[in-house]
Amino acid sequence: MSTQAYKPSGQDNESKIRNCTQEDFHTLCSLDWDPLPKERSSFYLTITTEQAELSFISEDEDGEFLGVLLTTRSADGLSCYLNHLLVESRVRGRGIGAALVERLKGECRSLGIKRIWLITNKGRKAFYERLGFEEDYSFFIPSIRNYIQVEKGKLIMRAGL
Numbered sequence: 839m840s841t842q843a844y845k846p847s848g849q850d851n852e853s854k855i856r857n858c859t860q861e862d863f864h865t866l867c868s869l870d871w872d873p874l875p876k877e878r879s880s881f882y883l884t885i886t887t888e889q890a891e892l893s894f895i896s897e898d899e900d901g902e903f904l905g906v907l908l909t910t911r912s913a914d915g916l917s918c919y920l921n922h923l924l925v926e927s928r929v930r931g932r933g934i935g936a937a938l939v940e941r942l943k944g945e946c947r948s949l950g951i952k953r954i955w956l957i958t959n960k961g962r963k964a965f966y967e968r969l970g971f972e973e974d975y976s977f978f979i980p981s982i983r984n985y986i987q988v989e990k991g992k993l994i995m996r997a998g999l
């Protein structure tokens with residue numbers, strides 16, 4: 839797999855990425871997460887623990903919120919789970935989501951993390967494939983794989999770093 843950073847065609851050079859902090863909690867709660875669930879407990883657990891070093895906010899040059907990426911690191915330190923990725927609907931398609939994922943990949947590499955995992959739906963598959971993710975169910979017994987794919991209609995994807 840290529841380790842070269844993916845450069846989306848619509849890259850927005852006016853945005854910058856910083857670590858997520860507790861100050862961002864109320865912003866995260868105020869966002870329109872539909873069709874994703876608004877998991878407040880997950881927000882504050884992520885941003886009040888050491889996970890925050892792998893969670894990011896994208897904002898414009900005036901500090902206006904553009905997007906967020908929240909993760910959890912595995913206990914063995916070798917994997918990272920991408921819990922939430924959301925870009926404001928008014929600025930989608932400008933490379934902000936891709937830039938957040940690339941930032942995560944870079945930080946994970948520097949911390950010795952080997953894999954990033956996520957669960958998503960078919961509509962997002964192409965977005966993540968462009969960013970180096972592929973479907974991987976190798977850690978699941980067949981019945982759980984069937985539950986994820988058939989009953990829930992979801993995909994498990996992994997990027998190796």
Ligand SMILES: CC(C)(COP(=O)(O)OP(=O)(O)OC[C@H]1O[C@@H](n2cnc3c(N)ncnc32)[C@H](O)[C@@H]1OP(=O)(O)O)[C@@H](O)C(=O)NCCC(=O)NCCS
Pocket residue numbers: 845846847848874923924925926929930931932933934935936937957958959961962963964965968
């Ligand atoms: C999915 C999401 C995060 C993408 O963010 P974004 O900033 O709009 O995406 P980008 O502009 O970085 O897109 C990067 C590339 O992926 C493509 N892409 C974006 N969304 C896509 C989709 N749903 N399907 C296929 N390709 C997609 C873009 O066209 C772009 O390709 P290009 O470089 O060839 O132009 C954003 O649409 C979003 O917040 N959606 C609602 C929440 C959500 O679904 N989150 C993911 C849950 S797993």
